[in-house]
Amino acid sequence: MPQPDDSAIDLAPFELLTETADQPVYDLPTRLRDVYAGAIGFESPCVYANFVSSVDGVVTLGPEQSSPGSLISGNSRADRFVMGLLRACADTVLLGAGTLRDSPGHRWTPAHVFPDAAAEFAELRRRLKRTESPRLVVVTAGGDIDVLHSGLVPGSVIVTSDVGARHLMHRLPAGVEVRSLGEPPNLSVQRVVESLRGDGDGVILTEGGPTLVGQLLRGHLVNELFLTLSPVLLGRSSSEPRPGLVDATAFAVASAPALSLSSARRHGSHLFLRYAVEGTRWPASPPSAVPPEAAPVAR
Ligand SMILES: NC(=O)c1ccc[n+]([C@@H]2O[C@H](COP(=O)([O-])OP(=O)(O)OC[C@H]3O[C@@H](n4cnc5c(N)ncnc54)[C@H](OP(=O)(O)O)[C@@H]3O)[C@@H](O)[C@H]2O)c1
Structure with a gap:
């Protein structure tokens, strides 16, 4: 594991614009706190989502464009820092197979997105008594994924149907688990989350994509949303629909998920909203139910 050294993280600090006072906070290494302009933490259990969007709501550019998040963020190092920090806090990173397919060569670890803070992310995980990296969990109905994808490492889990499990069985690298939740192929996302909770994973980060997150929101399973608003307008057309962060799910206006702003930071013209x-x-458990080793510390 990398060890922190004396050099500062090469990223100008965020500017904290607003933050509610009731946020749980983890014992962040000083250099993470300095850059993030404050602390961060989560109660357990919880599910939090992280997306980057253009100002006009585009989060993906279509199947021909891999890793659209980096393009939409303008390759923002500040966005990559926040991605790394959010991963460093999580037991699990939960993805739909579409995001895995559109991210060749990616690894869902804190260090992969922001290597300059690898040592501090590792130190944070040590303090939280978490494993070295969050485990990757991918949801697929049909099991049509690249079994040699770099993100699928020992400990990763593919949650799927019986059909998907038959398709994947004996093809995945050693240590990658295939977990069938049975028929039908379109899995209940509540059962997916319950299955991860059954493994003891309290703090779940989902990095989407829009299809999976739409279902999680419809199931009232997402506690928090982290949204990076990138200062660009990308537009859409009938030939390039460019979904927003919820796709294939439409909420009635009267019962749409309501959001309340917990914090806002800026880094240049990028906004980082929680x-x-x-x-x-x-709902997150009361503090007394949080295991002592992962308990938030006072600010
Ligand atoms: N800007 C951002 O921050 C951001 C974040 C995340 C993703 N993205 C982008 O969004 C795009 C992917 O979007 P997406 O909506 O297609 O992807 P997605 O939600 O990641 O994946 C959809 C796929 O996940 C599986 N799935 C989802 N719900 C399921 C359920 N209930 N039961 C079984 N399987 C289920 C299915 O896989 P199978 O087809 O294998 O059965 C489905 O086709 C990519 O381009 C990605 O890069 C952008």
Whole structure:
């Protein structure tokens, strides 16, 4: 594991614009705190989502364009830092197979997105008594994924249907688990989350994509949303639909998930917004129920 050294992280600090006072906070290494302009933490259990979007709401550019998040963020190092920090806080990173397919060569670790803070992310995980990296969990109905994808490492889990499991069985690298939740192929996302909770994973980060997150939101399973607003307008057309962060799910206006702003930071013209999602099925436990080793510390 990399060890922190004396050099500062080469990224100008975020500017904290607003933050509610009731946020749980982890014991962040000083250099992470300095750059992030404050602390961060999560109660357990919780599910939090992270997306980068253009100002007009585009989060993906279509199947021909791999790794659209980097393009949409303008390759923002500040966005990559936040991605790394959010991963460093999580037991699990949960993805839909579409995001895995569109991210060749990626690894869902804190250090992969922001290597300059690898040592500090590792130190944070040591303090939280988390494993070296969050485990990757991919949801697929049909199992049509690249079994040699670099993100699938020992400990990763593919949650799928019986059909998907038959397709993947005996093809995955050693240590990658195939977990069938049975028929039908379109899995209940509530059962997916329950299955991860059954493994003891309290703090779940989902990095999407829009299809999976739409279902998680419809199931009232997302506690918080981290949204990076990138200072660009990308537009869309019938030939390039360019979904927003919820796709294949439409909410009635009267019952749409309501968000309340927990914090806002800026880095240049990028905005980093943290929202609480109201009416979530699994409210975070009261502090007394958080395991002592992962308990938030006082600010
Ligand atoms: N800008 C950002 O921050 C951001 C974040 C995340 C993703 N993205 C982009 O979004 C795009 C992918 O979007 P997407 O909506 O297609 O992807 P997605 O939600 O990641 O994946 C959709 C796929 O996940 C599986 N899936 C989802 N829900 C399921 C369920 N209930 N049961 C079984 N399988 C389920 C299915 O896989 P199978 O087809 O294998 O059955 C489905 O086709 C990519 O370009 C990605 O890079 C952008």
